[in-house]
Amino acid sequence: MPPSNEAMKGRICLVTGATSGIGKATATALAAQGATVVLGCRNREKGEAVKQEISRATGNSSLDLMVADLASIASTKKGAADFLARYPKLHVLVNQAGLYLNERTPTPDGLETMFAVNHLAYFLLTNLLLDALKAGAPARIVNGSGGAEAMGKIHFEDLQLEKKWKPMAALAQSKLGNFLFTYELARRLEGTGVTVNVMHPGGVKTELGKGQGGFFGFLMRMMGPFMLTPEQGADTLVWLASSPEAEGITGRYFIKRKEAKSSARSQDKELAARLWKVSAELCGLKG
Numbered sequence: 001m002p003p004s005n006e007a008m009k010g011r012i013c014l015v016t017g018a019t020s021g022i023g024k025a026t027a028t029a030l031a032a033q034g035a036t037v038v039l040g041c042r043n044r045e046k047g048e049a050v051k052q053e054i055s056r057a058t059g060n061s062s063l064d065l066m067v068a069d070l071a072s073i074a075s076t077k078k079g080a081a082d083f084l085a086r087y088p089k090l091h092v093l094v095n096q097a098g099l100y101l102n103e104r105t106p107t108p109d110g111l112e113t114m115f116a117v118n119h120l121a122y123f124l125l126t127n128l129l130l131d132a133l134k135a136g137a138p139a140r141i142v143n144g145s146g147g148a149e150a151m152g153k154i155h156f157e158d159l160q161l162e163k164k165w166k167p168m169a170a171l172a173q174s175k176l177g178n179f180l181f182t183y184e185l186a187r188r189l190e191g192t193g194v195t196v197n198v199m200h201p202g203g204v205k206t207e208l209g210k211g212q213g214g215f216f217g218f219l220m221r222m223m224g225p226f227m228l229t230p231e232q233g234a235d236t237l238v239w240l241a242s243s244p245e246a247e248g249i250t251g252r253y254f255i256k257r258k259e260a261k262s263s264a265r266s267q268d269k270e271l272a273a274r275l276w277k278v279s280a281e282l283c284g285l286k287g
């Protein structure tokens, strides 16, 4: 766990996916540094239990919850509104909630779930909190993603993969979405004092894919003993969110605290602008 960090005291950090795995380890590390940490969770009871656990582990009681089911556009909007009613300023937003599914499951909005949670919720929540981030500048956004972006394609002709759904195609599309979103947002945020970066945690033993059969579930079970701990997986997220070395860096991709190169497709500005427009339309936001 990183030591207390004077620079993080009094900083407001919101971490999604804070009830498990990499997000929980990130929230714990930021709390250990002395920040005020708001734990994004979809289940209040589970969120409360994790809040108590993090408070006991770090001695920091400056913890709060933002309850939202990020698979639902309405619930995400409500969660953001509740957050903004309490915190007009935000200094760090870590988008880390995500999932892998072996079967196509539509969300309450009729969207493909990995697209909705892994990409669209990042887009929507971040946009809803942008004014608070600008008010808190210098502020940082860190998007947790994964190496599957390199295999990703944005299937604009069938974005919800209704005609042809394959789990890896859905996962990869959502991860490529994280990169296109990060780079486009960095361009839009130039000069605001708000930075945004994307990272890949490596292979981490978490609850990801738990209960899902198929090849992915098998792979996660087999690889388990060789995988990183959630704390190791969270290290680059925490570093990007809080270290002096990462101050001012924006629009970049990191693995193990080192800058990495993402796919050529992820750097396509036209593709990024098109995905931004479609995402905004789906969420009912102005492009």
Ligand SMILES: NC(=O)c1ccc[n+]([C@@H]2O[C@H](COP(=O)([O-])OP(=O)(O)OC[C@H]3O[C@@H](n4cnc5c(N)ncnc54)[C@H](OP(=O)(O)O)[C@@H]3O)[C@@H](O)[C@H]2O)c1
Pocket (backbone or CB within 6 Å): 016, 017, 018, 019, 020, 021, 022, 023, 040, 041, 042, 043, 046, 068, 069, 070, 071, 072, 096, 097, 098, 099, 100, 117, 118, 144, 145, 146, 147, 200, 201, 202, 203, 204, 205, 206, 207, 208, 209
């Ligand atoms: N683990 C890896 O090796 C690895 C590698 C690369 C990328 N990633 C990415 O990391 C993300 C998952 O993180 P993890 O590995 O730490 O898995 P995890 O232990 O399963 O944690 C996932 C977190 O996301 C939350 N979440 C899922 N759906 C949600 C929803 N609809 N609304 C709100 N919160 C939701 C979960 O909440 P609950 O606690 O309520 O379930 C949990 O807090 C995925 O996007 C995955 O692709 C993981």
